[in-house]
Amino acid sequence: MKNIxxxxxxxxxxxxxxxxxxxxxxVTVLICLVMASVNVFNDAKVARYLKEICLxxxxxxxxxxxxxxxxxxxxxEKENRTLLPLLAKPISxxxxxxxxxxxxxxxxxxxxxxxxxxxxxxxxxxxxEWPLLDYLQAAVMHWFLLGIIVAMSLLGSLVFAAPSSNSxxxxxxxxxxLFVGRHLDQVAASMHEPLRTVVNTLYYIVPHMxxxxxxxxxxHNWPVLEWKxxxxxxxxxxxxxxxxxxxxxxxxxxxxxx
Amino acid sequence: MxxxxxxxxxxxxxxxxxxxxxxxxxxxxxxxxxRSGEVFGFLGPNGAGxxxxxxxxxxxxxxxxxxxxxxxxxxxxxxxRQRIGYLxxxxxxxxxxxxxxxxxxYGKIFGLTRAEMDVRIPQLLKLVELEHAAKxxxxxxxxxxxxxxxxAQALINNPDLLILDEPTSGLDPLGRMKVREIIQxxxxxxxxVFFSSHEMGEVETVCDRVAIINLGxxxxxxxxxxxxxxxxxxxxxFLEVIGYKPQPLATI
Numbered sequence: 001m002k003n004i005x006x007x008x009x010x011x012x013x014x015x016x017x018x019x020x021x022x023x024x025x026x027v028t029v030l031i032c033l034v035m036a037s038v039n040v041f042n043d044a045k046v047a048r049y050l051k052e053i054c055l056x057x058x059x060x061x062x063x064x065x066x067x068x069x070x071x072x073x074x075x076x077e078k079e080n081r082t083l084l085p086l087l088a089k090p091i092s093x094x095x096x097x098x099x100x101x102x103x104x105x106x107x108x109x110x111x112x113x114x115x116x117x118x119x120x121x122x123x124x125x126x127x128x129e130w131p132l133l134d135y136l137q138a139a140v141m142h143w144f145l146l147g148i149i150v151a152m153s154l155l156g157s158l159v160f161a162a163p164s165s166n167s168x169x170x171x172x173x174x175x176x177x178l179f180v181g182r183h184l185d186q187v188a189a190s191m192h193e194p195l196r197t198v199v200n201t202l203y204y205i206v207p208h209m210x211x212x213x214x215x216x217x218x219x220h221n222w223p224v225l226e227w228k229x230x231x232x233x234x235x236x237x238x239x240x241x242x243x244x245x246x247x248x249x250x251x252x253x254x255x256x257x258x
Numbered sequence: 259m260x261x262x263x264x265x266x267x268x269x270x271x272x273x274x275x276x277x278x279x280x281x282x283x284x285x286x287x288x289x290x291x292x293r294s295g296e297v298f299g300f301l302g303p304n305g306a307g308x309x310x311x312x313x314x315x316x317x318x319x320x321x322x323x324x325x326x327x328x329x330x331x332x333x334x335x336x337x338x339r340q341r342i343g344y345l346x347x348x349x350x351x352x353x354x355x356x357x358x359x360x361x362x363x364y365g366k367i368f369g370l371t372r373a374e375m376d377v378r379i380p381q382l383l384k385l386v387e388l389e390h391a392a393k394x395x396x397x398x399x400x401x402x403x404x405x406x407x408x409x410a411q412a413l414i415n416n417p418d419l420l421i422l423d424e425p426t427s428g429l430d431p432l433g434r435m436k437v438r439e440i441i442q443x444x445x446x447x448x449x450x451v452f453f454s455s456h457e458m459g460e461v462e463t464v465c466d467r468v469a470i471i472n473l474g475x476x477x478x479x480x481x482x483x484x485x486x487x488x489x490x491x492x493x494x495x496f497l498e499v500i501g502y503k504p505q506p507l508a509t510i
Contacts (some may be wrong), residue, residue, distance in 0.1 A: 002367075084318065085346060087318045088339060089339060256313075
């Protein structure tokens with residue numbers, strides 16, 4: 001475990017020494033503050049539009065940070081050849097993969113924390129209330145979604161050599177799953193065999209990322225979900241993370257790194 | 259003296275990237291033994307298979323055939339690398355880290371405690387004369403400083419075996435002398451050093467034994483005196499072993 005945490009620590013250090021996060025955070029803050037200063041509906045109490053925009057920006061920023069940070073990890077190590085002195089140490093390749101995963105995932109968690117605190121403050125200035133449990137559920141689900149995305153991007157980074165191609169493919173897949181994934185069963189129903197079985201199988205195989213989108217919950221101040229459902233969703237996410245990470249370990253196991 | 263680095267009939271083949279057909283043999287049945295406490299020079303022209311051998315020893319590439327072990331442990335197991343230090347030919351380190359952070363990171367991987375690192379890291383930074391730059395990011399270092407940081411990371415675990423891939427390549431005379439001094443000091447401490455180099459004078463000065471490979475095959479092995487034989491120096495012996503025949507000027 002010490003090797004995993006050592007690698008994760010360097011990944012987190014890299015993230016906060018780079019400018020990506022700060023740029024995205026500042027852009028989000030500026031857009032939200034400008035929106036907050038305009039009374040769009042002539043009613044100072046209406047804050048839902050602001051919350052929706054802020055959460056959309058938080059979601060987009062977190063996806064960009066998760067995919068771009070993860071996609072460059074192993075390819076950049078290969079390109080800069082930092083992988084050589086690292087693998088010359090008593091560290092196994094699965095430890096390196098898990099270290100990279102936890103580093104990226106924890107780094108995403110830290111950025112989410114900053115984003116959600118900002119969102120909470122912005123929302124509180126308008127609504128004068130702070131539904132902490134709602135925020136906690138939404139943030140935890142969001143973080144686990146990022147876990148799936150980080151694990152998937154890590155596997156992609158071992159299959160596709162260039163970080164840019166991996167990032168593009170990951171964004172397309174994530175976008176596809178988020179927008180189309182939930183409707184695949186309906187699409188399958190209108191198809192003939194054998195395509196119906198293929199699309200139906202796809203529906204059950206792809207991780208259903210829409211489960212983790214609790215934005216409506218906090219935009220409309222709906223009551224919190226039962227924790228047993230949250231727990232089930234987290235287990236579902238953990239299973240997908242494990243599948244992607246096992247795939248990454250298998251791909252990386254005997255790969256030449258010279 | 260016990261054997262701490264051993265290769266037996268080591269064979270490495272690569273898929274031919276240029277023609278995309280067939281394979282290219284990088285090592286063909288290499289047998290090598292390095293004994294405890296010796297400084298061993300690993301020589302050969304460019305493309306001879308020196309770096310490939312090191313890559314196999316460090317577990318970067320799997321051998322196609324044969325076996326390689328460090329301290330009697332198969333090189334494919336990470337624990338085989340617990341007692342070694344490695345300095346690559348070029349400096350490849352996380353540029354956003356400071357030298358101190360880099361050493362601390364590698365120290366953690368070797369399982370050093372915080373207290374051990376608090377003692378070891380300042381000693382190493384002093385040894386490689388980087389105490390003044392310990393808190394600066396590596397990206398701000400000159401090439402010589404980066405190479406010295408590399409040497410410090412190779413020594414973080416107080417290794418029994420050091421594998422150095424052309425450690426003086428690209429360094430100025432002062433930097434080369436510094437590296438030679440450190441190798442000599444390690445030898446005096448009873449450490450084993452396995453290094454590749456193109457600097458024959460350097461090899462003659464510091465090595466106990468040398469091996470010469472060419473086209474993936476071992477061509478000569480023995481003490482510097484044995485390999486030099488009747489030639490006036492190691493360089494001339496090296497050129498003969500690899501089959502170099504000077505062309506008359508008129509044919510060039």
